Amino acid sequence: MIGVSKLSRAFAMMLLAACVMLGVAVANPARAQQAAIGNTPVSAAAQPADYLLGPADKVRVTVYGEPSLSGEFFISGSGVMSLPLIGEIRAGGMTLGQFQSAVQKALSDGYLKDPRVSAEVLTFRPFYILGEVEKPGTYPYTSGLTVLNAVATAGGFTYRADKRTVWIKHNGETSEVKGELTPSIVVAPGDTIRIGERFF
Structure with a gap:
């Protein structure tokens, strides 16, 4: 049978460990938050949702499950992007969300069933x-x-x-x-x- 003193000592150690962890979180909340999200890095080039694409932007287009349709593409001076299978598609003046929807719609129009598309700007126009x-x-x-x-x-x-x-x-x-x-x-x-x- 475990004595009361041993139980008290174990409880005290647990309480001390909890206080130390709480102290780290208070002293360095950024580190504590990073630990809480599994050290997932946040992109330094976070792109605002309302950013409008334009000529000379370089965009990575990913069509899930279709590597031959995915890649990195430039927007031309006339605001269009040439993509595999669907050809030229308007990109200039669109947000990334609008552009993704346009690509998905073009691919679903007789090419793919329920395509899933993502896009991100790799390099912005100068x-x-x-x-x-x-x-x-x-x-x-x-x-x-x-x-x-x-x-x-x-x-x-x-x-x-x-x-x-x-x-x-x-x-x-x-x-x-x-x-x-x-x-x-x-x-x-x-x-x-x-x-x-x-x-x-």
Whole structure:
């Protein structure tokens, strides 16, 4: 028969272990959350649900159970994507969800029974930066890009640059919008950034 002291000691050890685990969770909630979800990494390039596809986006299309119909494809300048079996399909101006539905519908129209399709953007269309930066031009877009990141990518400001304002033309729009240049201004794929010249 186990003595009371031994039971008390075992209970105390269990209580101590629980307190230590609780302390880890409080001190580092991110680690505790990661452990709770099985260390599943979260994509750094998380794609917003309302992102609209456009020319030069590279998309991975997966048709489950049909490897010959799956692959990585670019959206052309006219906004279409050429896919196996179904040919050209409109992609520009669609969200990923809308595009997936369009591909599923096209495949189910006499080709496959109940196709299941997923799509994800692998590389976004580039951004453009002009004006008073050292190396104006076209650069690859990365998720979470800010105007200051874009300027750094282009070699930094010239000595003539107006570092207080920025002009941005969003993809698909015809006019620039002037704004205060702050660290929080986010650039979208296809944006054209212009850094003006300061007046002495």
